[in-house]
Amino acid sequence: MTPEPLPAMLRRLRTSHGWSQARLAAALCEASGHPTVTRNDVSRWERGKRVPRFWLPYLARVFKVPRERLEMATVADTGPDAADTLSSLLPLGNAVAPLSARNGSRVGQSTADDLAARAHGLRLADDVLAGGDLIGPAFRELDAAVRVLRESTHTNAVRRELLRAVGELAQIAGWVASDAADPRTEATYRLGLDAAREAGDGALAAQLAGSLGYHLVNNGRVADGAALSVAAVAEGGPDAPGKTRALFHDRAAWAHTKAGDAQAAMRSLGAAHEALAEDSGDAPEWAYWVNEAELEVMDARVYTELRRPLRAVPLLSRVLRGYPVTSTRERALYESWLAVAYADANEPEEAARVAARVIELSGDVASARASYRVQVVLSRLANYQDVPEVREILAN
Incomplete structure (x- = not known):
């Protein structure tokens, strides 16, 4: 029996719920917490113009069907298109648009929020795309954020949020660069680390330090990477959200393993599970996957x-x-x-x-x-x- 094609399956499920395409888009925005799905996106999915790979878990949730049914319907597809995936996850518009606004180059909290949303869009895209697909967009977004930070005027409070957004964008750009074996990886992580520290965001600074340590360990600089991974645990501190501490301990465990210290690795693995058990739901958005x-x-x-x-x-x-x-x-x-x-x-x-x-x-x-x-x-x-x-x- 020929499997039901995904476009037909989505159309059937939607109509069986009595939903319009706009109603389904709204349900997906609510389920994912990421308000970027529109009626036009749903229309493209149902016409077979795009494959909603990132959205499959949320489609399964709102339709109350096994995720595997939707995933199996995509097996014959050639794979996600990077441009389509990014267009569905990144906010509309240009990140540097505020620099040409009528009020000159003064920016406020909404600009910082937009940059943070762009960072998270890239993180979500990284769930279904690889470094070679994302390297260009990731660095365009990071460069735009750095330009906004340097060329705009803003209050001290907004500056902290802009710095935090640059740190988040540098982390995902560094991660993408590492996956693509791009030589800019280390410099990108260090840029983000400087921004996070200036913003006073200890958890984000630890995330960047741990990410850099992980990169170094995996690229032959085991001693340097292990030292940085351990330092990231300390930088995050005991009061960091449980999810973030779990991540920092996990990276330290890997570093200890590559350094040949099995006992330290086991201790770090145990600490990671303990930290996750203590999580109180206050983790930053970038730790969503832990x-x-x-x-x-x-x-x-x-x-x-x-x-x-x-x-x-x-x-x-x-x-x-x-x-x-x-x-x-x-x-x-x-x-x-x-x-x-x-x-x-x-x-x-x-x-x-x-x-x-x-x-x-x-x-x-x-x-x-x-x-x-x-x-x-x-x-x-x-x-x-x-x-x-x-x-x-x-x-x-």
Whole structure:
């Protein structure tokens, strides 16, 4: 039986609820907390002009249907278009428009809010797009925010918010640059760190320091990155929201692992789970993605790096069963650790099966990290060249 195409499915679900396209758009804005969906967007989805990959979890929520049904309807699609995704997530207009307004170059809180919304739009786009797709837009948005900060006049209170927005944009631009193997990564993170500290936002400063530490660790500067990751925990402080502290401890755990300090890594993993359990719902918007499943992924990554596959395999398998198929890059990365864990557990057939999926997923995303992980998986499988399933993978 031919699966129902996504455009027809969305139209059927909407009409069965008695909703107009505008009513569905309003429901999605309310469910996501991100008011950028319009009736025109819904119309494009139902005509097959765009694929609402980012919005699938929210469509499932408002229609009260399993997310997997919607995701399966997108499998035959060629993938999300970067321009379309960004147009649905970024606020309308030009970030530097206030500089040419009638009142000269004086800006207020609304401009700072707009820049913060642009940062969050990029973060949401990063959930479904890779660094190579976002590198241009991310730096255009960051450059525009820096220009507004430098060329406008504003009150001290607004300046703090503009600095915070620059810090947030620098964090996501640095993350995108790291994923794209762009040489501007470190300088971008340091720009954001300076802005966050001047704004007096300790949690954001820790986020940027931890992000830079993570980048350094993953690019061969383990000692520097580990020191910075540990410093980020201290910079965030014990009073930072639980979600943010969990994130900082998780990055420290990874740094300790790469530095060969297994005991410190285990302590940091435990501290991350404790911090998340203490979260009171006051975390900043940029920590929206931190949850128990993501912490379990880091647990499993650490266990894999420490050659403890019997701990890693069950964790990764459970998380991946419920992970969105639209998050192609993350699935490729997480499955790469699963493939390595299977190899370490002396299960080469399973390792080869997962490796084939990693290779397939990585071929669809413009991510240097995903490409690197493919090479790691293939290197680990080389120990099992006498296994037919592995030999087939290595031969292709």
